[in-house]
Amino acid sequence: xxxxxxxxxxxxxxxxxxxxxxxxxxxxxxxxxxxxxxxxxxxxxxxxxxxxxxxxxxxxxxxxxxxxxxxxxxxxxxxxxxxxxxxxxxxxxxxxxxxxxxxxxxxxxxxxxxxxxxxxxxxxxxxxxxxxxxxxxxxxxxxxxxxxxxxxxxxxxxxxxxxxxxxxxxxxxxxxxxxxxxxxxxxxxxxxxxxxxxxxxxxxxxxxxxxxxxxxxxxxx
Ligand SMILES: [Zn+2]
Numbered sequence: 229x230x231x232x233x234x235x236x237x238x239x240x241x242x243x244x245x246x247x248x249x250x251x252x253x254x255x256x257x258x259x260x261x262x263x264x265x266x267x268x269x270x271x272x273x274x275x276x277x278x279x280x281x282x283x284x285x286x287x288x289x290x291x292x293x294x295x296x297x298x299x300x301x302x303x304x305x306x307x308x309x310x311x312x313x314x315x316x317x318x319x320x321x322x323x324x325x326x327x328x329x330x331x332x333x334x335x336x337x338x339x340x341x342x343x344x345x346x347x348x349x350x351x352x353x354x355x356x357x358x359x360x361x362x363x364x365x366x367x368x369x370x371x372x373x374x375x376x377x378x379x380x381x382x383x384x385x386x387x388x389x390x391x392x393x394x395x396x397x398x399x400x401x402x403x404x405x406x407x408x409x410x411x412x413x414x415x416x417x418x419x420x421x422x423x424x425x426x427x428x429x430x431x432x433x434x435x436x437x438x439x440x441x442x443x444x445x446x447x448x449x
Contacts, residue, residue, distance in 0.1 A: 235448035235449070236259070236445040236446065236447060236448050237445065237446040238443060238444070238445055239444040239445060239446055240252070240442075240443070240444040241441070241442070241443045241444070242441075242442050243265075243439050243440070243441055243442070244423060244424065244425045244439060244440050244442060245425065245439045246269075246353065246425050246427070246437040246438050246439050247352075247353035247354060247356070247425060247426075247427035247437055248361065248424070248425060248427075249358070249361030249362060249364065249365045249422065249423060249424035249425075250365055250422075250423060250442075251365040251366055251368070251369065251420060251421065251422045251423075252420075252421055252442075252444075253278055253418065253419070253420055253421070254323075254413075254415045254418070254419040254420075254421050254444060255415065255418050255419075256415050256416060256417050256418050256419075257414070257415065257446075257447060258414070258415055258444055258445065258446060258447070259326065259412055259413065259414050259415075259444070259445040259446075259447055260323075260412065260413045260414075260415070260421065260442065260443070260444055261327075261410050261411070261412045261442070261443040261444075261445065262384055262410060262411050262412075262413075262423070262440060262441070262442055263408065263409070263410040263440065263441040263442075263443070264385060264403070264405040264406070264407060264408070264409050264410070264438070264440060265407065265408065265439070265440065265441040266407065266438035266439055266440075267405075267406070267407040267434070267438055268385075268402055268403035268405060268406070268433065268434035268436075268438070269385065269403055269405070269425060269426070269433055269434070269437065269438040269439075269440055270383060270384060270386040270403055270426045270432050270433055271383075271384040271385065271423055271424065271425060271426070271440050272338040272339075272358045272362075272381050272382075272383055272384075272423065272424045272426055273381065273382045273383075273384055273421065273422070273423045273424075274362065274376065274377075274380055274381055274382075274421070274422040274423070275312060275322055275323055275380075275382070275419050275420075275421060276371070276419065276420040276421075276422070277314070277318075277322065277417060277418070277419065277420070278417075278418035278419055278420045279418060281369070281370075281371050281375060281420070282375075283314045283315070283318045283322075284314060284315060284376065284377040284380045285312050285313070285314060285315075285322055285323075285377070285380050285382065286313060286314060286315035286316075286377055286379060286380055287335035287336055287337075287377075287379050287380055287381055287382060287383075288335050288336065288379045289313060289315060289379070290304075290309050290311065290312055290313040290335060291304065291305060291306055291309055291335045293313050293319075294309040294310065294311055304325075306335070306390075307331060307332045307333060307387070308325070308328055308331040308332065308333060309325065309335065310324055310325045310328075311324055311325075312324070312325070312382070312413070315377050315380070320416075321416050322415070322416055322417055322419060323413045323414060323415050323416060323419065324413065324414050324416065325411065325412070325413055326412050326413070326414045327410070327411065327412035328411045328412070329409065330385060330404050330405050330409050330411065331404075332385070332387040332404035333382065333383055333384055333385060333386055333387070333404070333411075334383035334386040334387070334388045335379075335381075335382060335383065336379060336381055336383055336388075337359075337378055337379055337380075337381050338357070338358035338359050338362065338381045338383075338424070338426075339352075339357040339358045339359065339426060339427075339428055340357050340358070340359035341357055341359065341360070343357065344357055349430075350428050350429070350430040351428070351429040351430065352427045352428055352429060353427040353429060353437055354427060356427060357427070357428075358381075358424045358426055358427070359373065361424045361427075362376065362422050362424065365422050366422055384411055385403040385404050385405040385409070385411075386403065386404070386432055387401045387402075387403070387404040388400060388401065389401065400430075400431050400432050401431065401432075402431055402432070402434045403432065403433065403434055414447070423440075423442070425437065425438065425439055425440050
């Protein structure tokens with residue numbers, strides 16, 4: 229069996245240093261690989277229609293749509309999804325996960341000034357949270373925090389368990405990845421991506437925030 233990956237053309241490759249963010253474009257058909265090249269680390273990633281910023285990936289809704297299918301085909305759930313849907317009124321697949329050996333993520337929001345206030349035990353590298361980083365990297369595109377889908381973050385390699393207590397409270401765990409693990413997405417439409425290497429000095433980054441590697445490929449063939 230031939231490895232089709234060797235026939236891929238690399239379009240771009242870059243690092244998002246620890247505690248920072250970046251926005252970049254992914255054209256329809258292109259593949260995005262995110263690698264935990266330094267070890268256990270979470271990436272918070274937002275996907276926005278490059279031509280209509282109102283259409284954005286809706287995380288928790290995608291988790292639901294992946295697990296409730298009339299045809300019985302389960303494409304995901306609360307730990308992994310393969311189809312990334314946009315919010316209503318669009319509700320279409322913006323990207324697909326095409327390689328995910330780790331398969332243990334969260335579909336939610338991102339650390340914010342308010343979380344920082346409510347959970348003072350979680351320290352940060354500097355003064356910024358992921359939400360602050362999204363504001364900075366999306367400002368050049370004319371996108372403000374108020375324009376973003378609040379539950380629109382793919383929390384890559386962030387495993388959360390929902391306890392079997394009365395409220396079903398959250399339990400945060402160390403990142404699900406080991407050094408070198410990656411996840412790959414393929415875009416169905418032109419996408420503006422905003423991503424962070426989360427700055428929380430907490431269990432979710434194994435108490436040591438790290439950089440992550442991003443590669444964009446043109447598919448083989
Ligand atoms: Zn964060």
